[in-house]
Amino acid sequence: MSKNQQVQYLVFEYFLHHTQEIALKELAQEIHVSLPTLQKELVSLEEELKAYAPNARLEKNANDDYALILPSDFSVKGFLNHYLQQGLDYQLLASIFKQKNISITKMMIEFQISEAxxxxxxxxxxxxxxxxxxxxxxxxxxxxENQIRFFFFHFFWHSQTLESLKKRLDPSMSQHLIHILEDHFQRKFSVTEYWKLVLWFEIMSRRFDYREEHRKDFSQVFLTEFNEDEMFKQLKNILARYLSRFAYQSFDSEAIYLYLFLLSEGMYLPEESDTHSPLLLTIFETNRKVAKVIIEDNEMVAHLSPLAQRFLYSLHSRVVFYYGGFDEDFPLFQSLLSDCAPEKLDHCMTIVENQLARHLTTTQWRNLDGSYGFLLEKYQQKIERTKHIGVAIEVSLQANSYLDFLQKELGILPTIDIERAVKERPYQLLLVDEFTDVADYQWEAYCIVTQLPTTFEIERIQQALNQSLPQ
Structure with a gap:
């Protein structure tokens, strides 16, 4: 983007993350530009908004406060992508990717600019x-080549809406391969994952033309590790059958590119118990150490949700396997870990650099800062809204059946976490029987239960929980 476009982008992002009306002076101070520059770029931004969606506008009131007005069918990502694609740098990069032997003369004519x-x-x-x-x-x-694929995937993924990708990409060439991968992983890819794979295979097919120029920076240790990985072996066999139609022989390299992509995008999360690669095991260890620093709750770290585990594994895989990153991965004005707990961020970064033996680039650092801040924010929200119920009744077959009943009836609620009580953990509500010594546990309130799997029992527990906590 040009400097003018960068200012307009900052203004637009600021509006998206703040109150509806913003004072001109406040906006100038926040994005660090002069008032004359800001006023000029506000006019340009409004012109761009109206060009994209006629009903979108910037409104100014008598107090020099501005408000961003967007119609209900306005696509924020679509506007930003439309904005980005007008930039000369974007057009030059896209042209270089699509055409192997493009001349400077052709570029001069196409973009109406000088050679200089x-x-x-x-x-x-x-x-x-x-x-x-x-x-x-x-x-x-x-x-x-691994870096080139990584860059162009994120370059196109972040610069286009899903709808525009669907119009531009032809999934017929890779659809069968994607279905084979679904069968192999025994899971159905989401719509987003499906189109990410379509884009990845589109980039793969275009890069076939550069096969003689591929530079492979994988060490022998790295290659040996992956060649001993069962999932990688199976992935290589799948690709070998697919690539045979192109008379392409570099199955090892293509399998590695795809494997690293699946790991870094969170489409495949290996089972730690089945993993023999020291490198992949190190990522699991890094996840635990970072989560422990951020969350400071050993019990919760030990029982991270599958989504949180996939989030961290994807995050740290990118750090291990690639250099660089894209700021679009996280909003410009979101909460950063460095804002609320800078000492935690320093500790996490030390863990990442020591564990993964990587020097982080500037954007990788920013993305980790945002990702860790996001994780802390979600954890705090969970703590604030989640009501922990501990079940401290004598172990028996009937008690286990009762616990299953409670988890089925109450565990589906996002605000309730129910488990067999442990003495080290505090509970908002402790469910006990007449044999329980409540002094052995940490609780704010307790309730003696009937152990009957009835609707009355559930309503009674919910009433006890509501009485113990403010709504």
């Missing part, structure tokens, strides 16, 4: 690409 301007833009783009350890050289992207 093209090379100036290449120089500016290369400054951004440095973080990804790739560069534009002789009108081509040069670098490790």
């Amino acid at each position: 301007s093209i090379f100036r833009r290449f120089k500016a783009i290369n400054q951004v690409l440095t973080e990804f350890d790739i560069q534009i050289k002789n009108k081509k992207i040069i670098g490790d």
